[in-house]
Amino acid sequence: NAGVTQTPKFQVLKTGQSMTLQCAQDMNHEYMSWYRQDPGMGLRLIHYSVGAGITDQGEVPNGYNVSRSTTEDFPLRLLSAAPSQTSVYFCASSYPRDRGAARQHYEQFFGPGTRLTVL
Amino acid sequence: AQKITQTQPGMFVQEKEAVTLDCTYDTSDPSYGLFWYKQPSSGEMIFLIYQGSYDQQNATEGRYSLNFQKARKSANLVISASQLGDSAMYFCAMREGYGDYKLSFGAGTTVTVRA
Numbered sequence: 001n002a003g004v005t006q007t008p009k010f011q012v013l014k015t016g017q018s019m020t021l022q023c024a025q026d027m028n029h030e031y032m033s034w035y036r037q038d039p040g041m042g043l044r045l046i047h048y049s050v051g052a053g054i055t056d057q058g059e060v061p062n063g064y065n066v067s068r069s070t071t072e073d074f075p076l077r078l079l080s081a082a083p084s085q086t087s088v089y090f091c092a093s094s095y096p097r098d099r100g101a102a103r104q105h106y107e108q109f110f111g112p113g114t115r116l117t118v119l
Numbered sequence: 120a121q122k123i124t125q126t127q128p129g130m131f132v133q134e135k136e137a138v139t140l141d142c143t144y145d146t147s148d149p150s151y152g153l154f155w156y157k158q159p160s161s162g163e164m165i166f167l168i169y170q171g172s173y174d175q176q177n178a179t180e181g182r183y184s185l186n187f188q189k190a191r192k193s194a195n196l197v198i199s200a201s202q203l204g205d206s207a208m209y210f211c212a213m214r215e216g217y218g219d220y221k222l223s224f225g226a227g228t229t230v231t232v233r234a
Binding site: 031033035040041042043044045048050058088090092094095106107108109110112113 | 123154156162163164166169210212220221222223224225226227
């Protein structure tokens with residue numbers, strides 16, 4: 001299993017540009033989420049999904065869109081990048097469909113992160 | 120209000136000694152879970168240990184143990200016999216409610232292990 005994969009690893013954007021951060025998991029997890037990590041603030045939840053076709057907002061959703069057309073993929077779209085969106089972005093997944101084979105606490109598995117700079 | 124508070128921004132510990140990282144939480148939900156993650160300088164998030172609110176015993180995983188004091192709403196991580204590879208940022212996180220997997224994170228504590 002590749003686990004949770006994210007692309008790209010690094011990205012530089014200019015203010016106003018749009019882009020999509022890709023996230024995929026091969027663990028048959030129902031739950032996927034996006035966090036951003038800023039210095040001194042820990043990770044904050046942007047958007048999450050409890051299954052294909054279902055998404056909801058987290059703590060800091062403004063300026064971001066998500067969709068979940070398949071169980072495996074959960075892309076994060078920046079509509080019009082702003083310098084305040086400079087951050088490290090983590091995708092995470094949890095809650096396997098085959099729950100009998102998993103640990104009960106269903107920890108979230110994180111991708112390697114995408115470091116985004118908006119100039 | 121902050122749901123997870125980690126009051127120690129940075130700590131130094133001597134190799135082979137134990138270190139305790141503080142975490143206090145705030146929730147009114149009787150069902151919740153507490154997680155600790157490690158983030159080395161390479162940036163990945165590594166799950167360390169979990170404590171459920173209904174668990175009767177403190178969680179342990181190898182050199183990691185969780186000192187869970189429910190009445191005080193604290194879930195401190197203890198790392199025994201520190202190793203140089205333990206130098207990293209450590210995050211405490213909480214999920215609230217049954218069937219909800221959103222995590223609230225603390226600001227983190229940086230641990231530096233000295234030889």
